[in-house]
Amino acid sequence: MKEKLKKIASLFIIIGIMVTTTSCQSKVDIQDLAIVMAMAVDYNDQGKYRVVYQIFTASTFPGGSGVSLESSSGGVVVPTFQGIGGTLAEAMHDMEERIGKKIHFGQIKVVIIGQKAGERGISPIIDALSRLPEIKTNVPIYVTKGEAKKIITQKTHEDTITANVIDNMVLRQIYAGMHPVVYLAHIADELSSKHNVVPVLGVINTSEKINVSDSSIFKLDGMAVFREDKLIGYLDQKITLGYQYIKGDAKVFTTPVRLRDGHKATLRLHGCKSKIKTVITNGKPEVYINLDVKSILMDITGERDFLKNPELLQELESLHEKMVKDTVNETIRAAKEDVKIDFLGVGDVIYRQHPKEYEKIKDKWQELFLDVPIKVTVNVIVKDTGLLYKPIY
């Protein structure tokens, strides 16, 4: 009898513990969360930060619970909210009462920083973001020319949620490597480095409508260069490509090649390996950049039978080599003459390879960089010519 009583008592205790410790006290339903999909940070004329969120709600999708918000022109509109504050964190929580829900940063897909906020300095922004307990460290950070708010409130044709469109573009860039994709953790690491690291961020802009048949809304548009944490300039697509080659991040994209006899060919890059060697003689650094590029032939005009004379491929290779080399040299020239700052990270490479010598030139590195000889050698291998070995015509 006593045994039985003991068993029953323990059963009740177990049930009691199970029921009382399930933490229903702090339960949050998904409808009660304002899930931030994208975030835009601007700095307005009154000297305050303005934050705009794109919020995912259950009613964003047709078929979801709740009343869907129909815009006047038809189609579902994703709610956006705006907050203003003297500091970023203040602005980030300014709209909380107006949303009436708990703001959840866990699913944030992209953070876009406006031009003015970038010029003001991105350190406070990155600091405030890194402090959020629920934020992911792999949130891509982008800069835009003009106001960041414009990007977020832009309506797209593919998806009601703008953030998803940008997220797809980012995922594609990781695979293609035409533009730098910089995550929150990486920019935070670069900003806290003490070794002349020049942070760069990708740039996203609204694309000017080329014609009606192209429904793209955004385009990745080169990159932005920072001095310490302040935006100093933008670089166009071609120079960005050279930067990606130097970093070894260029992966898969097509480039046209003009042959010597006037015919044209298109090559598709299939990976690029970059080796940077630095030599310091008498306190004067020299830099050697060695690129190994693999590519495949996409199309070619003119009578060319690659099976009969494989030397034709070598012609293609040397032309592609020259093209890559020109692109990289153009980027180096832009770094030395246009922006006059070492955004290529050459100083960082010297620090990693020759830490002791670097200590001596550390303070005047940015001036020294302008005269550092940088030699580029490129080696291209055209791996194959697709499914054909000679043109079909």
Added chain:
Amino acid sequence: MEEKISSYELFSVIFLVPYGSAVFFFNAAEAEQSSWLVILIYIIPGLLLQYIYISLYRNYPEETIINWMVDIFGRLLGGILAILYAVYFAYIAARVFRDFITIIKIVAGFSNSVIILNIVLLGTVVYGVSKGVENMCRLASSFFLILNMVAIILLLLFFSTPNIVHWHNLLPIFPKGIVKPVLKSWRLVTFPYGETIIATMLYSKVNNQNKIKRAAFAAIIVEGVMLAFISICYIIGLGANFASKANFPLMGTLRLIRIAGFLDRMDLFIIVILTVNAFIKIGMFMYCAVASTSQILGIKINGALVFTMGVIISVAAYYIAENFIQHLYIGLDFTPKYIHFPMQIFIPVLALIVSHFKKGSRKKKLA
């Protein structure tokens, strides 16, 4: 019935107890990108510490650190030291408990009153400890496998995510010479390696006495290699600058994982690792505190003693620091210098020396 553990169980406990919380922090942050090498170098002092503890144990087999102190320093001084050790184990349990509560609160976004978390976490630990050390050690040995499996899965996911691994972050190795960063990170001796002092309470329970040394040394080496590898992951994932500023680099590193655009947010794994580590670590320290108290008082370990210790630890966890930063500051500055160092290194070394001379004089008397 006397409790017995196998040498493999001893190995898992010695591995898991320091590893339990060391895995969450960027150890040897002073050495920046060379921290993993420093961790590897500090395996040697870690082995040395185990060697000291085991040599002490060989002089007084079948006994624990509490009895050694009384045997070596006499009833008065040894008794005080024994009480100090009991308090020390309880204090470390409280520190670890505070660590884990804060991490769980932050990682899981736990906004409930902490009392519930307290009951759930410490209630389990109290129950585990009251079931005896044999069961705790057996649990540790199976958790060892589970944790390693989880770690391997996470590492595979981490290394197969594109665009996050930056191997060049590991360079330069020791830019300002090897001596300075190694000396600066002396705290590594006390934490994580010094926490293996809990093994002094377990040696006498190992069934195969000849395998103690091998198991303990293997645990220290595996410990060092694992921690060094995790440190490498922090550096190549987050970068040494960011990792040394982040409170929880493990969380930051795992949140970098994103495969095929959807497989991300490995927070669940962190919580699994966290609760398992917390259970083993707090449980073992609490067992040591309970066992030493019972030996000092000359009573058997019973439920009331374990429960009282649980209450003491949970209350102490609140009052050891006002906020988490103060808690970390004490843990990095005060505790290693004035608590860990004397308890883990100074007193055992002194005891070894004294016992050596005592043994010599005893031999002379016999002759």
